[in-house]
Amino acid sequence: MPSAPKQGAHGKASKLLTLIDCRLNVTLNDRRNLIGTFLAFDKHLNLVLSDTEEVRSITTPSPPGLPSTKVEKKLRRSLGLVILRGENVVCVTVEGPKPPKPTKRVATGGPGGATGMGRGQPTMGGPQQGLGAGGVYGVGGGGMGRGR
Known part of the structure; x- marks a missing residue:
């Protein structure tokens, strides 16, 4: 009879790899209980959330x-990025699926759209201003009416 495959550290690692980016x-x-997005783990099963x-x-x-009753409160606090020592982890459950992969969006014209204006392109109407437009002698292009 064939024996069942042994599940060592490599089996656990492959299962954990499928949970990367899950909640x-x-x-x-x-x-x-710590609830967070699973980023990474290592051979000691330390977790990064x-x-x-x-x-x-x-x-x-x-x-x-008052009558004897027990009141249960849930306290929540935000921790941010956490590294958990694998020795302290008792149970890991999936809270939510992986987020959908973002689709590539191509920017189109509209509010804030860029246009080709700037140096080297004449402005609409009026004479061109700047150093080469007949300003100071010896600076820029040839000035109007001033020869060498």
């Missing part, structure tokens, strides 16, 4: 004098 929910051994948000659930007992 992941990572549970740590201190019961915190961007746009990360920490989510903690805190249960607080009711104030004295």
Whole structure:
């Protein structure tokens, strides 16, 4: 009978490669959850997440004098770019799919569109101004009425 293929570090790496750019929910051994975009990992299964948000659930007992109920609050804070040590990761789940690949957009004319104006192109109407337009003797092109 053929034996089942062993899944070592290479099998885990190939699965993690398919999750690059996905939104992941990572549970740590201190019961915190980090939700972020998965960027990279290494052989120790350290993870790099961007746009990360920490989510903690805190249960607080009711104030004295009220019926005993526990109130659960979710605290959220933004962390940004995070590197997680693989030893602290307990569970990794996919929170959202990869974002769609951006399509190439070609800029067309419209507001803010560039036109070919600047040096070397005459302006509309009127005489051309500048150094070669009959200004100072000896500077620029030949001035009008001034010979050498």
